[in-house]
Amino acid sequence: SGLLAVVVMGMVMGNMSLPNLKELLYFKESLSVLLISILFILLAANINMEDLYLIYRWETAALFAIIAFVIRPLGVFASSTNSGLKINEKLFISWVGPRGIVAAGIASLFGSKLVSQGVEGAEYITPLVFMIVLGTVLLNATTARLFAKMVGVFLRKSNGIMIVGASKFSRIIASYLKKYGRSVVLVDTNASNIRLAKEQGLDAINADIYSDSISDDIEFNNIGFLLALTGNSQINDYALERFSDRFGENGAYRLVHANEVNNPNKNADMGLFSATDDYVNMMEVARYHGEIHEIKIKSQDHFKGLIEITKTDNNIIPLFIRNVYKIDIIPSMPLDLEIEEGSVLAYLGKEIIEKDTGEVVTKEDPS
The missing domain is CATH 3.40.50.720 (NAD(P)-binding Rossmann-like Domain)
Structure with missing residues (x-):
């Protein structure tokens, strides 16, 4: 009942508009690490070698395999339905998701009480749960990095x-x-x-x-x-x-500062998107032409031509160069960027249209 009360209280507080909630979460994380570490030590201290000898049999290994490789993945996949997680992410959670302390605590409490009341088989509860917790922690902790690489969730x-x-x-x-x-x-x-x-x-x-x-x-x-x-x-x-x-x-x-607009070489290494578009112009373009368009880049010279067009029209702001593999942020001095095959220029503002004759105009251009 105490555990249930704490869980319900956490759910209620988590959905309230509490000030400084994030600070409470940080404090909770630090406190949890301390208390859980102490609790694991205390629970392990209640296990005797004689208890472990009771479960030294093949059925224990079978139970461990079923829990680790069948029951836990099923639980993760069922509880994460419609969560937006990908299959490889669910597999990783199934492998290394946090577990153990609640089961170990409850097993230690009920196991000792049932043994004292003479319930048949109760002496297996605490060592079995302890073995499952210890085995999964050792297995998953030592292979987490390798498994993350195998399922493609490792952040390189x-x-x-x-x-x-x-x-x-x-x-x-x-x-x-x-x-x-x-x-x-x-x-x-x-x-x-x-x-x-x-x-x-x-x-x-x-x-x-x-x-x-x-x-x-x-x-x-x-x-x-x-x-x-x-x-x-x-x-x-x-x-x-x-x-x-x-x-x-x-x-x-x-973004370039207003006093840098007429001095494009100033702080060019940290300028963003365009040497002539400061915050005010970005807001104006977003207000009247708030959509990002893309146009295929045919060559390095073609890219330079597109950049020149953006310089002459304040309603077009270059943002990114995108291809299948990556998105490159365009700096304020972009002409030295190497253009890979299949890249497109993403820009904010009026749409650029290339005619069959090779002439480039904007969509609102009356010609």
Whole structure:
């Protein structure tokens, strides 16, 4: 009854709008590690060698195999129905998912009580459960890395993207990246922007990048790219200065500042998308032409021509170069990028149309 009460209380609190809930979760995690470690030691101390000799038989190995390779996977697949998890992810959870302490605790309690009451076979309960817990922990812990590689869930490179700022064009960009399989997390202090992002199915966190606790957020574990897209140049600079090493190991970029628009070579290594499009223009384009289009890149010269078109039309902003294998973020000085066969240019704004004659126009062009 005590365990049930705690579980119900956790479900209720988890669905309440509690302030500082994340801090409570962090404290709970630390406390859980401490208490569970102590509990495992205490439970193991109740097991005698004589108890283990009772289960030294082939039936024990058969029971272990059925639980580890049949019952547990069935439980995971049944409980994760309609969860959005892929089959390989469910297999990995079946192999290494947390388990054991509740069963061990209940078995220790009831096993001793049933033995004291003389119930036949009760002496097998505690050692059997202890053996199952110990066996699965040893097997899964020592093979987790290998199994993750076998089923394809091993993270070889941090390809996630952290976007500072959740304005309209940030959400458009995040939705595009998510559509093509990239993990994206939006961070903003504006609760309305965060709400809109979540309504679009995006991962978004209402947080202040000046906060010391943001680096501990579990949502940022696979982040390798950092995009600072706020309207405040000081915040963008601070985001790169503080988080480039932690979250920008594969690339850290920011929008160009308003005073850099006429000086494209200034800070070109960290500029993003375009040397002439600052936050104001990004918002204007997102407001009137809020859709990302794609156009196939035929050659390196063709790509350079497309970039020149975006420079002459403020309503077209180049964003990414995408192919089957990856998505490259376009820096503010993009002409040196190597274009692979089958790549497309993803851009925000008016649609670019190539005529049969090779002439390139925008969709709204009256010609």
